[in-house]
Amino acid sequence: MQMEVISINETYEHGSVFINRDRTKESPLARFIRYRDLVLALAMRDVRMRYQLSILGLYWALLNPLFMALIWSFVFKTIFRATGMEGVPYVVFLFSGLTFWNFFANSLTTASNCLTGNASLLSKLYFPRVILPTASVLARLVDFGFSLIVLVVFMIAYRIMPGESLVYLPVLLVIQLFFTLGMAYIVAALNVLYRDINQIVPVLLLLLLYLSPIFYTMSQIPKSLAMYYVFNVVGELVGMETGVLFGKLAIQWQMVGVYALVSAAVFLFGLFVFHRIEPLFAEVM
Amino acid sequence: MVVEVDDVWKRFQLRENRASGLSKMLNSGLSRSGPREKEFWALKEISFGIEENESFGIIGVNGSGKSTMLKMLTGTMRPTRGKIAVKGRKSSLIELGAGFHPDFSGRDNVYLNGLILGISKNDIRRKFDEIVAFAELEKFIDVPVKYYSSGMYARLGFSVAVAVEPDILIIDEILAVGDIGFRAKCMEKIVEMQHSGVTVILVSHALGDVERVCNRAMWIDHGQMMSYGAAKDVADQYARQQGVAVPGDLIEPTPVLVSPTSSQILS
Numbered sequence: 001m002q003m004e005v006i007s008i009n010e011t012y013e014h015g016s017v018f019i020n021r022d023r024t025k026e027s028p029l030a031r032f033i034r035y036r037d038l039v040l041a042l043a044m045r046d047v048r049m050r051y052q053l054s055i056l057g058l059y060w061a062l063l064n065p066l067f068m069a070l071i072w073s074f075v076f077k078t079i080f081r082a083t084g085m086e087g088v089p090y091v092v093f094l095f096s097g098l099t100f101w102n103f104f105a106n107s108l109t110t111a112s113n114c115l116t117g118n119a120s121l122l123s124k125l126y127f128p129r130v131i132l133p134t135a136s137v138l139a140r141l142v143d144f145g146f147s148l149i150v151l152v153v154f155m156i157a158y159r160i161m162p163g164e165s166l167v168y169l170p171v172l173l174v175i176q177l178f179f180t181l182g183m184a185y186i187v188a189a190l191n192v193l194y195r196d197i198n199q200i201v202p203v204l205l206l207l208l209l210y211l212s213p214i215f216y217t218m219s220q221i222p223k224s225l226a227m228y229y230v231f232n233v234v235g236e237l238v239g240m241e242t243g244v245l246f247g248k249l250a251i252q253w254q255m256v257g258v259y260a261l262v263s264a265a266v267f268l269f270g271l272f273v274f275h276r277i278e279p280l281f282a283e284v285m
Numbered sequence: 286m287v288v289e290v291d292d293v294w295k296r297f298q299l300r301e302n303r304a305s306g307l308s309k310m311l312n313s314g315l316s317r318s319g320p321r322e323k324e325f326w327a328l329k330e331i332s333f334g335i336e337e338n339e340s341f342g343i344i345g346v347n348g349s350g351k352s353t354m355l356k357m358l359t360g361t362m363r364p365t366r367g368k369i370a371v372k373g374r375k376s377s378l379i380e381l382g383a384g385f386h387p388d389f390s391g392r393d394n395v396y397l398n399g400l401i402l403g404i405s406k407n408d409i410r411r412k413f414d415e416i417v418a419f420a421e422l423e424k425f426i427d428v429p430v431k432y433y434s435s436g437m438y439a440r441l442g443f444s445v446a447v448a449v450e451p452d453i454l455i456i457d458e459i460l461a462v463g464d465i466g467f468r469a470k471c472m473e474k475i476v477e478m479q480h481s482g483v484t485v486i487l488v489s490h491a492l493g494d495v496e497r498v499c500n501r502a503m504w505i506d507h508g509q510m511m512s513y514g515a516a517k518d519v520a521d522q523y524a525r526q527q528g529v530a531v532p533g534d535l536i537e538p539t540p541v542l543v544s545p546t547s548s549q550i551l552s
């Protein structure tokens with residue numbers, strides 16, 4: 001009997017598995033909705049898991065960056081006399097940078113363990129594995145939302161007005177989201193093969209943090225070094241986001257366009273790497 | 286045909302310890318060329334088909350490749366060579382409750398597991414009471430599953446897996462868990478699903494279950510198909526080779542010693 005093969009979304013390079021779902025009457029749209037629900041459910045579980053057994057619960061999403069901002073503000077402003085952005089209290093400037101930065105950094109930290117930490121989930125049935133790192137990133141997007149609320153409260157308290165360029169902020173955030181997703185796919189997949197990844201990721205993130213305009217502004221970087229900063233995509237994005245938020249930056253849309261393309265490329269490359277490594281997951285874990 | 290497995294081979298790389306390859310290299314002053322890899326064929330030349338309204342058993346000793354075959358049928362693992370075609374929605378009873386998170390309530394875990402197994406949120410909502418009732422966990426559904434007994438855990442896992450209304454139900458030694466009452470209830474449910482047209486694929490050591498549930502079966506040993514045919518015949522053949530008396534045999538069967546093999550580490 002010849003088998004009719006409708007969807008070949010699970011066709012592999014050497015051997016192959018054909019799944020024909022016609023009897024389940026699940027349309028592509030219905031499947032998309034189910035996968036979307038699964039991403040959201042996993043993301044919510046991640047968020048709740050992080051705070052569930054703590055007394056302060058979700059408030060940690062606010063308190064954590066706040067404490068970091070206070071500590072670093074003491075070190076850099078009080079001791080090292082850093083100035084930050086003109087017209088913005090240093091602690092607010094720092095908190096803003098950390099808010100945008102943490103979304104990226106915490107996403108990668110979570111994503112690097114999302115496959116290895118969910119091995120039992122992977123043994124169950126086939127579902128697109130890319131759902132797991134995506135959920136990790138979305139979970140950190142929720143944290144980011146809470147942090148953003150505190151930032152807005154800060155701005156109101158210090159009467160800092162955002163400028164017209166604020167309209168660019170959502171665009172910059174979307175660019176950052178896709179860049180983060182692409183990087184998350186890469187670290188998640190590689191960590192399955194080599195657990196060295198979750199050792200090296202925090203170190204690289206720390207390096208990148210200091211190489212980003214978070215403790216200082218772009219204008220304070222020595223001219224001879226400034227040209228190299230364009231390669232730090234996420235640093236540039238964080239710098240621009242903080243700049244437009246406080247209305248201190250005339251945005252160059254050409255730059256935004258370039259970073260949008262770079263992010264799209266990183267996102268696609270991440271997906272590509274992930275799908276190449278995916279067949280090995282079940283065997284290595 | 287619901288399932289068609291065509292000349293499937295599966296190779297594993299036996300790495301001494303793949304992750305330590307580099308650090309070993311560093312320790313030994315870069316003298317080694319890299320981790321040595323050995324090949325191991327877990328399955329060789331496997332072909333079979335399962336027709337609609339038929340149930341299929343896979344038997345064999347530990348390490349024979351049964352679970353590898355199942356993993357490829359669920360889609361979590363891919364064959365090295367060959368083709369597998371599966372038609373319809375699958376649900377698996379592999380490790381009941383795998384993917385449950387201990388800190389979350391039964392309710393939360395039912396939703397998440399349902400989504401993974403392939404039913405929409407609305408369907409889960411609609412069937413929720415039915416799922417809980419079958420698992421007999423009405424009183425405990427909002428308790429974190431870490432406080433469940435292993436029986437409760439398995440009951441909830443089973444209940445979600447069958448609520449998916451699968452076309453194909455994949456079962457791996459599931460009936461080893463739970464008490465007699467639960468076992469009986471599961472078997473009853475499985476038979477009931479079979480009558481409504483669900484294809485059951487069962488991996489088991491319990492030859493009785495295989496004979497009871499399956500029409501046809503396959504016996505694999507060292508990754509190779511030893512026999513394939515009517516469940517009763519295959520089970521008898523297997524039993525004889527294992528040195529177990531088969532009712533109806535006139536002559537006392539000669540016990541055959543099966544030596545443990547390297548393949549057992551990959552079961």
